[in-house]
Amino acid sequence: MQRLMIIVGLVLIASFLPVQAADETTELYQHRVQVNSQAASERASALRDALQATLLKLTGDDTVMEHPAVQSALADVRGLLVQYGYQQEEQLWLWAQFDQPQVDRLIQQAGSGIWSNVRPRLLVWMVVEEEDLSRQLMAADSEAIIVQQLRNAARRRGVPVQFPLLDLNDTMTVSVLDAWARFMDTINFASSRYSPDGVVVIRVYQTEPSAEQTDKWMADWTLNLGQLRWQGQVTGMDKSELGAKAISALTADLAERYRIGSQSDVLNRWQLTIHDLKTLEATIAAEKVLASIPAIIDVQLLGYGNHAARYELTMQADIARIRQAIDLSKQLRPIATTSTDEESANLSADYRWVDPQ
Template sequence: MQRLAPIILLLVGFFCAAQAAEEVGDLYQHRVEVNSQAATERTNALREALQATLLKLSGDDEVLASPIVDNALRNVRDYVVQYGYQQDTEALYLWAQFDPAQVERLILDAGGGIWSSLRPKLLVWLVQENEDLQRRIYAADSEAIVVQQLRNAAQRRGLPIQLPLLDLNDTMTVSVIDVWARFMDTIDFASQRYSPDGVIIARIYQTIPDPANLDLVTDKWQVDWTLNLGELRWRGEATAMDPGELGAAVIADVTAQLAARYRISSESDVSQQWTVQIDNLPDLTTTIAAEQLLANIPAVNDVQLVAYGQRRAAFSLSLTTDPARIRQALDLSQELQAVAVEGEDPTESNLFRWIAER
C-alpha cells in the first residue's frame, strides 16, 4: 500500500474524546496590510507573510532566525502558490498562499517541527490589578488594548481562544478573588459552560522596584500565567513597560510551550524502523484508514502492513525521528487510544486501539 502525500496529522492533544479541539484553517496563507501595489512593497509583504506562516505552523520563533529561513525569504517567490490584493473600507492588503510541502520542508530543514492544525480551544481568564490595587476580569466584549493584543496574537499564531462573557451566569459563579487566587475548583466549574479544552489564568500587576536599585530602569508591569490542559500544567511570566503588551506576551509564551511539546520534527537523516500494532480493526477499509493515519505523520517516510489477524494489524514504520515522538503523536490522536500492556512501561508501548467512528 502506498503512502499518501504528507499532510499534517490532526492531533487532539491529550483532550477528552467528548471535547472537540478546533481545526485551524488557512495555516498556509496570510495577508499583510500594504500602502500600494509597488513591486518593492509587494516583495516585503510576501516575506512578512511567509514569516507569519512559518510561525503559525511551527510555533517556534527560533525558526525565523535560521540562516536557511533567511535565504528562503530572499527567494520568497519560490514558495508562493498565488497572491492577490484585497481592499476593504479601511485598508489594502496583500494576500498570499504558500506551497504546503515546500513550507513544511523549510521548517524541518531549519531544525523546527510542524504543529498540528487541530489545536486546543483555550478559555482565558485575564485579570488585572491597577495602580490603586483594584482588580478586574476582562470580558469577551472588552475593547481594552491588552485584550485586543491578546486576540491579535492568538490569531497570528493560530491559537483558538475565547474570554468569558462575564454575564449574570458567570458573575454568580466566579469572582475576581477566585480568579486572582486561582481557586481552580470554582474556575473549572465556571468554565464548563464554554467547553474549553484548557483554561488559562493570567494575572497582570505592577512590578515591585528593587529598593537597593531604585534608579535601575525596569519594566513596570508583569504578568504570570498558568495553563491547565487535561492533567498537564504549564506556567510562565513576562514583563513590559506597558500592560497592553502583556496579552500578546502570554499568547507567545503559551503557544511556544504547547508547540514545543506537540510539534513533530525530522531529527535525523538516518531512517530507523519501528513497528506499531493497532487493535480493533474489523475490516480492510478500517485497516487502510489506520495506515493512512500513520503515513500522514510528519517524519514517517514509509508505512508497510506486515501482519493482520484477529482484528489486529502490525505496521512497520520507517522514521527520521525518535519513535518516542511518533508514539506521543499517536497517544494524542482522536482515532487511537494507547493500550497498557501488563509488565510494560506505558510510555514505551507500541499497541493502540482504533476508536474512530467511521
C-alpha cells in the first residue's frame, strides 16, 4: 500500500516539479539570428540560418548539413517552423522556434543523433604565443577576438564554457609556462575552484613553414573530462579564428561520443536502481532526468523503499549510449560493483543520487 501511494503521488505531482540538472542547455530547438531589417528576403535567409544552427546545436555534427533531407528542409524551413518573431535590443534579432518531433525525425533521417541537453561545463586555459614568441594567458574578461569567437562558437553549439579569472589566486598557482607545458596537476588544482566538468588547454602559435602546411597559425588542444582524454589540432591563416575552430573540433568529438541515435527498430529494456533518494521530490527529479535523455521512450517506477527507487527504461538505443548520457549528469553517480558479468550489467545497474547544490 505504501508503494502504491508513492507511485500515485509521483503521477499526480511530477509535472509540477522542475529538474535541477547540472549545466542544462536550454532552448535547444530555438535560435535567434541578427538581421538588419524585417524584409521578407532577409527573413527567409535568417530562418535558414536559425534551422542550421539548431541542427548543429542538437547534433554537434557538421556533416549532417550535407544530407539531402537536411538540404531539402533548409530550402523550405516553413514545414519545421512553429513560430518566429523579432526582438529589438541594441541590434535587431529574428527569433525562431522549431517543431521538436519533426526536427528529431529529420536528424534521424540524416543518420545522426541527438545530444542530450545536459552538457559538460568546460574551463578553458588558453595560451597565445605572439610572433615575437611572447605568451599570454587569456582571462575571463579578455576582449581579444580569439576569445570572443571561441565563446560565440561554444554558444552556437550549446556548450557552456568559461575562462579563468586570472586573479591573484590563479596567477599564484598557474603560470603561463604551466599552461603551455600542460602541467595538468597544477592546472587541475587551480581549476577546482571553478568546479568545471572538463578542463581544456589550448595553445596557439605560428606553424613551421613547409610544403604541406600553408596555414600560418596552429592551435592544439587537450580536453580532460573525468577519466576521458581528447586531443587535436586546427590550423588557419588568421590567428583570431583558431579559438572557434578549436572549440568546434573538440565539441564535435564530444557530441560523437554522447549523442544518441534512434535508428534501431528494436526496443531495449534496462533496469536501474537509484539510491539515496531521501525525498519524494528527489525521486521525481531522478525520473525526469532519465526521461530527458534522447531515445528513452518510457520510464517506469517499479518500486521504492529504503530511499531507493527501481526504474525500468524502454529505449530505442544501445544501453552503452544511455550509460554515456547518464555519465554527464552530476546528479547520478554509478555505484561500483564487483560483478564482471557484462550480461548482468546490461540487465541492471545501480546509481547514487546527488542532490543539486
